[in-house]
Amino acid sequence: MLRRAILVLALFTAAVTGFGTPASAADTSVPGSYAVGYVDASVSASGRSFSARIYYPAATAGQNAAVAAGRFPAIAFGHGFLQGVSKYYGTMSHLASWGFIVAAPTSQGGLAPSHSGFADDLNAQLTWLVAQDTTAGSRFNAHVTTGKLGLSGHSMGGGASVLAASRNPAVTTVANLAAAETNPSAATAAASVRVPMMLVAGRRTGPRRSRATSGPSTTASLRPSSCAPSAAASTAASSSPRRCSATAARSPGLRSSPSPAGC
Template sequence: MARTSPSIQRPTLDYTAHLGPHRVASGPLDPSGIPGQVIAPVSGRDLPVVAFGHGWLQPVTRYTRLMRHLASWGFIVVAPATERGPVPSHSGLGADLSRALRAVVTGRVAGGVITGSAAKLGVLGHSVGGGAAVLAAASDSTIKAVVTVTPVATKTARAAAGRIHVPALHLVGQVDAMSDHAGADFARSWGGPVQLREVKGAKHLGLGEGKHWTTAIVGDGAEKRIHQVTATLATAFLLRHLTGQDQLADELDGSLSGTGIIDLADPKDEH
């Protein structure tokens, strides 16, 4: 059978590196009972839904570009603005990610103008939100795909990783001084298909967009490379595992400039 040529309907990574075909709109998540933000296509039925978990001390508005990127590819993205204190509850944010997903599929977001599919749910989390995404997936069997970016984790989240059998992509920073190897720990104990990929030069809070006062404390400002890598790979990974875009499989397992796949069979490669 002849191979189908890449197109906006059957994209490759060259496509997912750029905005998709959908017009998007944003609004508050608050009417669902959870403070936060929703960014989604302006119309659509049975769309895939992704709950986004923010990083340590970060407002959800620092991820607007990433969320708009995902929405342009047809995802409803919900981002709870909870657990933003200096000592956040990872389990609390994880529970809010699941609650936000349920709010979409039960029609409590956007007045029901758009609808999400209960069979196409994923989580994406940065820093603390990465650990929360793992906890959400461990306790919510409706979640079908997990992406973390420079995650941090509690002992509970590390232990939970082995009980999760859905596919996962863990992106770790080459010079992340705050994660305590959480991404590698997740990947090595993960119960399902998993990839661990290092982003060259990436620090812990580099995924945040624009300026924020935490840069002065931690020294991690916005980083173009991790923005581009996350947008490209997270979009492709979630399209593959939530919408059946299996033509992306080979590229997701291949090389991408500015990143390297870590061999999980090598015990010396701790990351």
């Protein structure tokens, strides 16, 4: 269910920005047409260094497989608080089967993560992937659609993806699930995001807290009633901003509420 939700989100925002194939064109509950490869990489970019697991469309399935012919949009995916990246392998693989390169930094996995640092890591991951497109000898050489960069994530990683988007004008779409409030505030940062964004949460999803090294989070899950790109999304897309129904939060003006302990 998680992977289908995120895929539908990615494809919906794709339809708004020209990111890829509209979700309505196929049954996204099943794997896409690409075999899936994966690799563990050491990432160093923008002054950040960390390891990452990367899934991608492949010529044949398996670890270290060659990338499939063509260029593919890139997504940086943020894990949840105290959730290993391995929890999201299914989600990432599913997205890769539909033609996305999906990379998840393993950083900020401890009890006191830096949300701001995690946002910088997500942006550094995208910067690294863009650089790989022109790096001789890289498996991703000539395989990254550098003008189509997305951010995604779950819980803490969802909130961090919003922070990252507010700092990175190269990002063209944001789509995540059950995004948690962060410190600094993802809800506040969302007001400055100028690309289509969709945040989805279940109606029974309770408020969440994501801990941060900079102090306790004044929290909220970024909870929903409607979804729309920010008012200035049209600066990043040829069409005007579009709304969607469903359990999703809006950018700007994400609602917050008091939070119990736990993430």
